[in-house]
Amino acid sequence: MTSLNNILEKAEQTHTLDKDELIILLNSDGKALCESANKIRQKYIGDEVHLRGLIEFSNICKCSCKYCGLRSPNQKADRYRLEPDEIIEYAKKGVSLGYKTVVLQSGEDTYFSVDKMCYIISEIKKNDIAVTLSIGEKTKEEYKAYKKSGADRYLLRIETTDKELYKKMHPNMSYENRVECLYNLKDIGYEVGTGCLVGLPEQTIDSIAEDILFFKDINADMIGIGPFIPHPETPLKSELNPQNFDIALKAMAATRLLLPDINIPATTAMETINPMGRIIALNSGANVVMPNILDSDYKKKYEIYPNKICLNEHSGKCRNCIEAKIKSIGRFVSENKGFRKHII
Secondary structure, X not given: OOOHXXXXXXXXXXXXXOHHHHXXXXXXXXXXXXXXXXXXXXXXXXXXXXXXXXXXXXXXXOOOOOOOOOOOOOOOOOOOEOOHHHHHHXXXXXXXXXXXXXXXXXXXXXXXXXXXXXXXXXXXXXXXXXXXXXOOOOOHHHHHHHHHHOOOEEEOXXXXXXXXXXXXXXXXXXXXXXXHHHHHHHHHOOEEEEEXXXXXXXXXXXXXXHHHHHHHHHOOOEEEEEEOOOOOOOOOOOOOOOOHXXXXXXXXXXXXXXXXXXXXXXXXXXXXXXXXXXXXXXXXXXXXXXXXXXXXXXXXXXOOOOOOOOXXXXXXXXXXXXXXXXXXXXXXXXXXXXXXXOOO
């Protein structure tokens, strides 16, 4: 059997592994893997960390994903949506806090027509910042309209590339359509983000390895990998696995080895499980953090999973706190918009 050290050496030099090699990495204790990923991050990305201001502007969603607290059958969710001008004002607040990118994220809320979204995007772009959208599956024409209005990036997580598991987790949705959306986004010219949930019931290490190979195959520009945290008002409320953090961390580190110049966030979910989660992730290949710039009342209502961190913190305090953490590990907050460098 190929040794762990040989696999890491191959990954560092070629940024290519097969599924069996990835499975060995994912089954390891993770220490050497995370050290290797951090070394590759430093080589290709450097020590800068990109802060991106997150605006969760609606928790209304037409979908019924079994893992998500925003799912439409959840009648206990306290629903809200911001009006377009409110979203624009929050983006301006982000600018005042020093963010170079805002991330507009919502459930799949049909209230936000193409015209509304294009108005929001074009107004925000007047502030000379990058705009990332995370608003779900749309038609290619809709994606084109957003891009024409100034959107720079689009985040659409695949969550799992196991087609049968995808079907079980996403009632009335199509895996094939999800993949087509990602290719449409790349074709239009977005920086494309995707990612996966780690710890879903029936998910295997084999399928997580397939997820990573999928990220490599589509040459994604951003990858978000987070541990699954059960929400009490979903069908998966009893599916907590204490190993989710460690496996998600290893999946993130392995992704850095295969895609050395991309942007990888230290996800909020990691810190929700582990108080040092984002710092651990930053030391294991991550280079992005996305603090929330909404007021506390809205932050509490956007409950994809429970017990999310920083719900009661003012957005300015939250930004200062994460910057202090970044500096504590010898890193610094970037002054640019954080587009992928495409070194290789």
